[in-house]
Amino acid sequence: MNAAAPTESPARAAIVDIQHGLATSGYIASDAIATVLYLARALSKPVLVEGPPGVGKTELANAAAKLIDKPLIRLQCYEGLDESRALYEWKYGKQLLYTQVLKEKLGDLMAGAQGLKESIARLHEFDDTFFNEEFLEPRPLLKALWAEHGAVLLIDEIDKSDQEFEAFLLELLSDYQISIPEIGTVRAKHPPLVFLTSNNTREIGDALKRRCLHLYIPFPDYKLEQRIIESRVPELEARLRTQLVSFVQGLRGLDLKKVPAVSETIDWARTLVLMHANELDTQLVRQTLNVLLKFQDDIENVDAEIPALTRTANKS
């Protein structure tokens, strides 16, 4: 986005490329975002993305998947998420069914066996029938490791999961491998590009942070937000866009419970397009404010400020 330095380094060139690539799929990336993508691929490290809700953390993974043309595999974290949901599960039903079916075959199999010892010895030959990959139901993490041509793995809202789960992820994040007791170690054919997102509802452990690159996405500044809206809601005319963005930027300066994020700005822009508005005025803002602010308290508190905010927005 910045003018390239006079002597452009190969790294800078790659980063500018990434920015362009992301822009084609509608994601306007700041320098920091593009840099982290570049580093993640160069160093083959996972990326931990933090920032307030609604600034495009999850969207980043989507855009990155499109950029490198790999499937996106998503794991939504929640309290109580465990490995049978995240990694793998045995297909118990199938195992059970097979046991029942095989029971009838057992007689044939054992025909001619002399005594218990020999029968058991013969059974041992079929030892691992029920615990091999046939009966394994892969969950997102295992799917990402198994992916034929690599993948983008998004572990969303890692802060919602338990600490145990965080510890369980460490092996995956540092070596791109996972140990399954019954089978052994599964190693990724192509290390997936991993994104972890967090809203900071709790502090993420140091061990996990150490293994990741850390990206903090703040609210975008005036220019960047303009470009984002321009790319997302191209129908909106330029003058209204400037007004809208500077209004939202002004709103973020106030003391609110929940500050409007980029996603809200986009929603608002769409709303204004639908309403065929061509200029921001107090009346219009009052009508549509509930798109931007999600708490009644906030809406009431802001009410007095609306005329002033609208005026400054219209001047810009």
Added chain:
Amino acid sequence: MTQALTHFIKALRAADVRVSTAESIEAAATLETVGFGERTLLKTALSQVLAKSLDDKARFDECFEAYFSSRALDGERTPRAAADDPDAEADSTPDGLAAEGAGGGGSGGGGSGEDSLLALLERGDGASLQQRLAQAAFNVQLQNIRLFTQRGMYIRRMLEDMGIEQVEELLYQLIKRDDDDPRAERLREAKARLSEDVAAHVDQQMLLYTANAGRQLREEILQKTPLARVEMRDFKVMHELVRKLAKRLVALHARRRAVARRGRLDVRHTIRRNIEYDGLLFDTVWKRVRVDRPKVVAVCDVSGSVAQVARFLLMFLYSVSEVIPKVRSFAFSNYLGEVTELFETQPVETAVTETINRWGMGATDYGGALAELERLTLDDIDHRTTVLILGDARSNYSDPGERALRRIHERARRVLWLNPEPHQLWNTGDSEMRKLAAACDRVEPCRSLRHLERVISEIARTAV
């Protein structure tokens, strides 16, 4: 290159950013891919590798600015050159090692090699002087500077390393011969400027590497100081420390508060258990995780005899109740009262002061207080409750209330007593520690933050 990076990481650590060895290796790899060419790019990339939280990022930015601008003291250099500067320093590293070896050889550093410092000064060769200065900083290991008082020493050492002695000698000769020698005048000026540069460089490095050293030292000492002897002015630091402590302890032990998963069949166990019924799924096993909901009832003596310590204990209680949901706190001297609500609604200073004002200053009445505690909480105490009592057990020769405590003890999971007095003073005078100890699971001395940490950690491990 690595030299510059290691020193930078050292500066980061001094600024309280935690950088592990693995992360330094990654930083080196990052340098290789990104290169030194572009300052902003380098900054963004390194910050993503080294600083892993918002606070850390702010400190990183500060450090980065200070560290990489310090290389551009000289006005002759363009900002562009400044951005390239780490490169320049990287190139000089092998020379640095060589020069260090030579210095050991007895030449005293300067003078040897290409141009002498004298020649550089007389020529006014800023760039070379700058390089020489960085070299000298490396030779005297300026990055090891820790205290303000070392400033003068390091400045002198650097000047000597650069070969100032020769200059001084000549200056002396010149002045002796002729007081107003123009050459001497110029030389003196140049020397003064050089000293200024060196001093500025040392100051900057000191800022980089010692920003937090003083605080760290103070925290270390405070942790060991008996609570009763902590000065008023250290309260702020102390509160920070107590808070850190509480947070760490709770984070460390909060792991078992997992949610119970209701109503999910544990297929593995079910199959295993039903083997004896011929594989017929007859006896089902459900997944279940025990929910551990610890409760703490904390009682704090705030009478005159323990007033000093009580402040910190209350602070600690306050911090704990911020992080553990179910803490009921009480304070007493001659009366006992519940302060849970106060702790929940007021900021820490107000809450602590208010508690001491309202319940402190009386003569301690353990008998009355424990009876009141029994009345208020006995119904609430069960096998999950930890009762924590902080006090010196000095009951002014009246009933120590051990019978009430015994009844509490019978119900609670455990009763712990923390005594701020040293062990030798227990059971002397009006101290009733022995009687009360009989109704406790443990009695521990609790005189400094270290003690407090150890004791609470133990409680947390088994109860919280």
